Amino acid sequence: MPKELIVAIDGPSGAGKSTLSKALAKRTGYINIDTGAMYRSVALLASRQQIDVDDEEALRDLCAELSIEFVREAEQERVIVNGEDVTQAIRTPEVSLLTSKVAACPAVRQALVGLQRQMGEAGGVVLEGRDIGTVVFPQAQVKFFLSATAEERGRRRYDELRTKGLEVDLQQTIAEVEARDAADSARELAPLKRADDAIDIDSTRMSIDEVLAEMLRIIAAKQREAVE
Ligand code: DC
DSSP: OOOOOEEEEEOOTTSSHHHHHHHHHHHHTOEEEEHHHHHHHHHHHHHHTTOOTTOHHHHHHHHHTOOEEEEEETTEEEEEETTEEOTTGGGSHHHHHHHHHHTTOHHHHHHHHHHHHHHHTTSOEEEEESSIIIIIOTTOSEEEEEEOOHHHHHHHHHHHHHHTTOOOOHHHHHHHHHHHHHHHHHOSSSOSOOOTTOEEEEOTTOOHHHHHHHHHHHHHHHHHHHHO
């Protein structure tokens, strides 16, 4: 029986973290914890309850009542918050915008990091986010830092939006990716930062399948190391 590891995947938005962590979870049988979805869920509830993003006390109370579950259903992974399926609702542009503000609130980070540690401490998990290898699980046995150039990530986002039938501009989409990177890295609290012992994977010129194969190879090697 392979050892149940903690696998951390950090990196900027658009590098392929979500796709890869879902694929990895499927192949290894591990549980996938999308920590961005957790911050998004807090933002969604705050917006519905008309809580100001600067009201730290109210956000702390909201997090104290929070229950989040990730449920794998055939091809889809669903996010259930306080019993409600919010999988779609947390993906709107409004929620994305609000999430970056909510994620800068110390009380929110403290509460969600606590939940993430509870969900992951037994191992057998893939956690994706920005601060997993540095803050949440510095002791994770496998840490990936997944990146790609801003231009490539902008292009992927552009293709995704076009596929959904949206009229978007490529240069503007790339500029938005760059602006979000700058905000994520400059933030005082838990900025996007590569852990010193993370394995770098640059996906700019790699397909999803190539990155997945590379990650599976590294995880299998770590599992062998862990049982020896
Ligand atoms: O990965 P994502 O786009 O779903 O993340 C949504 C937001 O949450 C984004 O602004 C970065 C933030 N986030 C964070 O601060 N820490 C994490 N561990 C995960 C996401």
